[in-house]
């Protein structure tokens with residue numbers, strides 16, 4: 172008799188516990204949510220800077236481009252150990268194909284997704300025991316002036332590039 176009670180009690184307690192576990196594993200990891208918000212903030216910052224530089228200063232094709240300036244900033248942020256950002260071209264005609272073409276499977280997947288109309292692509296990866304959010308966001312031809320140096324962008328209304336972030340998860 173006692174054993175039956177114990178069994179019933181165990182079953183009653185374990186059902187809600189199992190359900191709670193189900194809910195907590197289904198909910199998103201707060202570290203991922205936080206890091207995604209951080210990347211969204213960086214994306215607005217970097218894209219605003221590139222557009223402003225291009226609009227206000229880059230009046231001639233011989234002038235140091237917004238892309239070149241942004242890449243110098245990305246290098247500095249990487250050297251300081253904050254995060255990695257890459258400017259990747261998604262068209263067949265790149266100014267710096269050696270540096271700016273997709274370099275790994277994630278960037279190739281991002282290229283396919285963004286070219287098919289998605290605005291972002293992301294995954295969480297573990298590198299040497301540390302977790303990172305990798306996220307690619309679309310770069311469209313935001314202004315007519317882009318065509319001054321990238322003739323092949325003319326008339327392209329989709330994504331012609333992407334910023335690819337690799338950011339350590341914020342604990």
Ligand code: HEC
Pocket residue numbers: 221222225229231232233234235236237238239242258259260261264265266267268270271310311312313314316317318319320321331332333
């Ligand atoms: C003054 C000329 C110039 C203008 C204007 C310009 N770019 Fe570029 N762009 C460059 C140069 C130079 C590079 C290569 C930079 C490097 O890799 O160091 C580049 C690289 C890129 C790349 C990476 C792929 C590639 O071709 O190497 C993308 C994407 C890109 N630019 C998008 C844009 C967009 C969007 C605009 C308009 C907001 C724009 N560019 C305006 C000169 C320009």
